[in-house]
Each structure stands twice: as structure tokens, then as C-alpha cells.
Amino acid sequence: MGTAPLIFNMQRFSTHDGPGIRTTVFFKGCPLACAWCHNPESQAFAPELMxxxxxxxxxxxxxxACPQRAIEIDPERGVARTDRARCTACGACADACPQGLREIAGEPAPPPAELVRRLLRDRMFYEKSGGGVTLSGGECLAQDIDYLVELCRLLREEGVHVAADTCGAAPRAHLERLLPFVNLWLYDIKVADETTHRALTGAPNGAILENLAYLAEHGAHINVRMPIVEPVNSGDDDIIAAAEAIKSYAGLCPVSLLPYHTTGNGKYARLGRAAPAGAFAVPSAQTMEHLRDLLRERGLLQVEIGG
Structure with a gap:
């Protein structure tokens, strides 16, 4: 097994990442850089100071407390300023802050058996609700594959339903190895057009769509999830193109339309980064209902808003 992946959050009692009550494990690091990302602390494959x-x-x-002398008090504003170039995200300042205003996003995951032990604390809720554990991110499939396989194998041995929330930008071999242990694939499709996808995420979507087809061909249970961001992919032509791509690569699978939200925008400042440059907006309820109806008209009858 290689280097332990980083985890930046574990959300218990989640009801939005698969069926039932779940625990969602958020792994840190993603091969995409979506311009509207609401979890920017999930992107880098390294710990970060917030x-x-x-x-x-x-x-x-x-x-x-800072061993790198990367922090000084701004005399004009009276706040502690951090030189990000010198910061090593060691966590000493976070431990010293009496207000809890500093934290390190990302810590090494425990060994798979220990993580499973922690996750099983909520087994009663999984069993009563038809829930389980969801692996998310960042991008869960971009982590050490030996670690993921062992984690999923142990969860399945315990009878826990496993879902993988993925953007699909991962080596085919990772999907092949995880296929026997994952009950549900929550598969993101952002836009169908490759040029637009590359411009907004930093990568093409050809391999993503091919991986989706691979899962469908091998009988995987797939729920396609589409984040709807105005004006990125909220037009009729955008959603019609996405519908044709989904049918072509995955058949008539369930689809969840996820409206963009701005709740994560404040995280950029906490990371010392500029907020997204694009003029992204939250789609209205009427827009979401219209897009749902368009997908249904194109033959994708199992469409929900949210989820």
C-alpha cells in the first residue's frame, strides 16, 4: 500500500450522497479544477492552512507558535497575516489559536481497518435507513488505489453499502479494481462539449465519458449527477447535449440535477486565494424544473432535482 490519502472532512448523517443515512468521507485532491468549485480546499493533494x-x-x-516565522501582525488592520510561501501547513498556529480561527485542511487517513472501525459506529443508522458509506472528495478515485480497494473490501465484508462519488477522471484500472466492491456510482457529468469542459475544469471529458460507458457495460448501478451552474450549462442546448451523451454512454440511468450554490465561496479567502473569476449564478427553481422536463422529454425518465 502506498502513501495514505488525505481526508479533509467526514460528514456523518448525510442524506444527499446516496440512499439512506450515510457517512461521507471526503478525500483531498482532485485532477479537475472546476471554476465554480464549492470545496476549493479539496483540490490540492497536500494539507492547506485555512x-x-x-x-x-x-x-x-x-x-x-509558527516555526517558519510565516505569520506577522498587520499593524494597519490588527490581524495576523500569513506568508503562504513560507507556510508548511504544520498546524502549530492552528493548535495555538484560542479562537479556533485556523485549521489545517487535510490529514492522513488512518489505516483502512481503523477507518472502517470508526465508520461502523453508525452501522445502526445505515441498516435502519438503507444507507451506508460514500467515498467523495476532491476525487476519491484519484487516491491510492490499494488503500481504496482494502477500505471498500472491508466495508462490503461488514455488509455496508458503498457509494463512490466521482468525476470519472481516473485511470480505468482504478475503476476495474473497485467495481466488485462499489454498490452505487454517483457519476458527475458537467458539460457534454469537450472544449467547454476543458476550459472550465482544466481537462477534457473524453476519458470521463469512456469510463462511464465502461461502468454501464459491466452492469454497475449508476446515478449521473449534473451540477447546474448559470450560465455554464443551464441552457436548453447544454442540457439536450448532456442528455444525448448520458444515453449514449450510460443508457437510461437515473439523473440528479444539483443546483449550484455559493455557500463555499468564503473558503477561497480562508485559503488565501481569489474567489472564482466567472460570473456564476444560482439557477432558479423554474430553471431547474424546466431542465428536468427537458431530460424527461429526451427519454431520461428518472430525473430528480437535488439528491
């Missing part, structure tokens, strides 16, 4: 500067009281404890 700071809430607006609430800083300039006590100076973080600056004194």
Missing part, C-alpha cells in the same frame, strides 16, 4: 482573518483579535499566539 484562516478566518475577519474574526482575528491579533493576540499574536499564532505568530509566536
Amino acid at each position: 484562516v478566518d482573518e475577519e474574526r482575528c483579535r491579533s493576540c499574536g499566539l499564532c505568530a509566536r
Whole structure:
């Protein structure tokens, strides 16, 4: 087994990442860089410092704790400023902050058996609700594949339903090895047009669609999920093209339309990054219903908003 992947969050009692009550494990690191990403702390394959500067009281404890001397108090604003180029995300400042305004996004995952032990604490809720465990990210399939296979194997041995929430940008061999252990594939399709996909995510979508076809051909249970972002993919032509791509590569599988939200925008400042440059907007309820109806007219009858 290679290097342990990083986990930046574990969300218990989730009801949006597959059926029933679930625990969603968020792995850190993604091969895509979606311009509208609402979890920017999930993108890099390394720990990152997140700071809430607006609430800083300039006590100076973080600056004194930093072994890299990367923090100083801004005399004009009275807040602790971090030199990101010198910061190693060691976590010393987070431990020292009395207000909890500093945190490290991403810590090494425990061994698979230990992670399974923690996940099984909620077995009762999984069993009563028809839920289970969802592997998400970032991109779960971009992590150490030996780790993922062992984790999923142990969960299946315990009778736990396993879902993989994936963008599909992963080596085919990873899908092949995980196929026997994953009950449900929550598969993101963002846009059908390859040029647009490359411009907005940093990568083409050819391999993503081919991986979707591979799963469908091998009998995988697939739920395609489409994030709807105005004006990126909310037009009639966009959704019709997506419908034809889904039918071509995965057949008449269930589809979930996920409206874009802005709740993650504040994370960019906490990471010391600029917010997304695009003028992205939340689609209206009427737009979502219209797109759902368009998909149904194209033969995809199992379409829901949200989920």
C-alpha cells in the first residue's frame, strides 16, 4: 500500500450522497479544477492552512507558535497575516489559536481497518435507513488505489453499502479494481462539449465519458449527477447535449440535477486565494424544473432535482 490519502472532512448523517443515512468521507485532491468549485480546499493533494482573518483579535499566539516565522501582525488592520510561501501547513498556529480561527485542511487517513472501525459506529443508522458509506472528495478515485480497494473490501465484508462519488477522471484500472466492491456510482457529468469542459475544469471529458460507458457495460448501478451552474450549462442546448451523451454512454440511468450554490465561496479567502473569476449564478427553481422536463422529454425518465 502506498502513501495514505488525505481526508479533509467526514460528514456523518448525510442524506444527499446516496440512499439512506450515510457517512461521507471526503478525500483531498482532485485532477479537475472546476471554476465554480464549492470545496476549493479539496483540490490540492497536500494539507492547506485555512484562516478566518475577519474574526482575528491579533493576540499574536499564532505568530509566536509558527516555526517558519510565516505569520506577522498587520499593524494597519490588527490581524495576523500569513506568508503562504513560507507556510508548511504544520498546524502549530492552528493548535495555538484560542479562537479556533485556523485549521489545517487535510490529514492522513488512518489505516483502512481503523477507518472502517470508526465508520461502523453508525452501522445502526445505515441498516435502519438503507444507507451506508460514500467515498467523495476532491476525487476519491484519484487516491491510492490499494488503500481504496482494502477500505471498500472491508466495508462490503461488514455488509455496508458503498457509494463512490466521482468525476470519472481516473485511470480505468482504478475503476476495474473497485467495481466488485462499489454498490452505487454517483457519476458527475458537467458539460457534454469537450472544449467547454476543458476550459472550465482544466481537462477534457473524453476519458470521463469512456469510463462511464465502461461502468454501464459491466452492469454497475449508476446515478449521473449534473451540477447546474448559470450560465455554464443551464441552457436548453447544454442540457439536450448532456442528455444525448448520458444515453449514449450510460443508457437510461437515473439523473440528479444539483443546483449550484455559493455557500463555499468564503473558503477561497480562508485559503488565501481569489474567489472564482466567472460570473456564476444560482439557477432558479423554474430553471431547474424546466431542465428536468427537458431530460424527461429526451427519454431520461428518472430525473430528480437535488439528491
